Amino acid sequence: MKIIYQDKKNGVMNLLPETLDDLWHLSHIIEVGDNIYSKTSRRIQDTTGDKLRSDRGVKKTFTLGISVENINFHIFTGKLRLTGPIIQGPEDIIPLGSHHTIEAKINTPIKISKEVWSNWILKRINQSIKASKKLSAIIISLEDDVADIGLIRQFGVEYYGPIMGNISGKRILDKSRQKKLNQFYQSIIEVINRFEDVSTFIIAGPGFYKNDFFKYLKDKFPKIAKKSILENTGSGGRSGIYEVLKNGTVEKLTSENRIAYEMSILEKLFEEMSKGTSKVAYGREEVNKAVNSGAVEKLLVLDNSIKSKNLENLMDMVENMSGKVIVISSEHEGGKQLESLGSIAALLRYPVN
Numbered sequence: 001m002k003i004i005y006q007d008k009k010n011g012v013m014n015l016l017p018e019t020l021d022d023l024w025h026l027s028h029i030i031e032v033g034d035n036i037y038s039k040t041s042r043r044i045q046d047t048t049g050d051k052l053r054s055d056r057g058v059k060k061t062f063t064l065g066i067s068v069e070n071i072n073f074h075i076f077t078g079k080l081r082l083t084g085p086i087i088q089g090p091e092d093i094i095p096l097g098s099h100h101t102i103e104a105k106i107n108t109p110i111k112i113s114k115e116v117w118s119n120w121i122l123k124r125i126n127q128s129i130k131a132s133k134k135l136s137a138i139i140i141s142l143e144d145d146v147a148d149i150g151l152i153r154q155f156g157v158e159y160y161g162p163i164m165g166n167i168s169g170k171r172i173l174d175k176s177r178q179k180k181l182n183q184f185y186q187s188i189i190e191v192i193n194r195f196e197d198v199s200t201f202i203i204a205g206p207g208f209y210k211n212d213f214f215k216y217l218k219d220k221f222p223k224i225a226k227k228s229i230l231e232n233t234g235s236g237g238r239s240g241i242y243e244v245l246k247n248g249t250v251e252k253l254t255s256e257n258r259i260a261y262e263m264s265i266l267e268k269l270f271e272e273m274s275k276g277t278s279k280v281a282y283g284r285e286e287v288n289k290a291v292n293s294g295a296v297e298k299l300l301v302l303d304n305s306i307k308s309k310n311l312e313n314l315m316d317m318v319e320n321m322s323g324k325v326i327v328i329s330s331e332h333e334g335g336k337q338l339e340s341l342g343s344i345a346a347l348l349r350y351p352v353n
Contacts, residue, residue: 143236
């Protein structure tokens with residue numbers, strides 16, 4: 001996420017979403033009642049007299065402004081749709097007041113106008129900007145004895161390599177072939193070990209080299225192997241990296257990793273509840289009491305309840321007392337379980353009577 005323009009006095013911010021995660025953040029940054037402006041397409045009735053075309057109209061692209069009435073984000077399709085009456089646009093071809101849906105898209109700026117920018121929303125924007133500096137994944141593209149590496153950041157791909165192995169083919173008799181192969185694999189490891197907290201390694205390419213490298217990882221570097229997946233591509237090199245990106249593997253894994261993290265936190269909550277301990281609280285009344293006592297270590301809040309239940313002050317209190325706030329997506333089963341507990345719960349440092 002990037003801030004392209006900001007006018008604090010008039011409550012206007014122009015943001016550029018760069019990843020699927022940024023669209024997810026936007027779905028919680030934008031609120032009902034906000035005015036948003038972005039490029040969009042709409043079919044306009046053709047009045048040129050061409051009957052065949054006038055039946056469907058002519059698709060035109062222009063910038064529209066709408067007053068948001070409905071926000072719809074599908075986490076697995078990655079589509080963020082914002083619907084509401086049109087407040088700004090080319091009046092000669094589209095009437096103000098008619099309803100329109102703007103689909104927010106990656107790398108397309110969106111201007112947001114709010115009456116009030118809450119502290120929590122501003123924090124969310126800063127979090128998404130910081131996240132853009134981290135690696136989402138590393139793609140290792142192997143073909144024969146050449147490896148190219150793609151460092152997947154939120155702003156795009158940073159390429160590294162090629163790393164050359166200079167290894168003879170399997171049919172050529174070379175007693176030192178396995179030693180050279182191990183040295184080649186080790187040189188790849190030395191590169192990827194320079195980066196910390198990488199959640200996923202995607203080993204891609206045609207042929208057997210990716211499989212052999214994965215076997216080497218399982219034997220020598222099992223921790224990396226556990227975070228690795230194999231992806232078949234038609235070629236290696238940068239073309240192989242591009243093929244992985246085109247297949248949507250990285251975006252899918254990003255969503256799955258976030259869900260896995262949220263589910264692990266919820267599992268800890270349910271585990272404590274099953275033990276009958278007093279180090280959990282759920283529902284607004286219990287959580288309020290725990291927050292006011294300074295006992296909350298982790299506050300779990302359902303994403304779609306933050307605005308509707310005015311939870312921002314409570315979230316700020318937890319952070320001010322060195323607690324951690326975790327926003328849980330309502331798009332997966334864990335979120336539905338949290339909703340059944342009142343959409344809010346907490347893991348406590350100590351019991352609250």
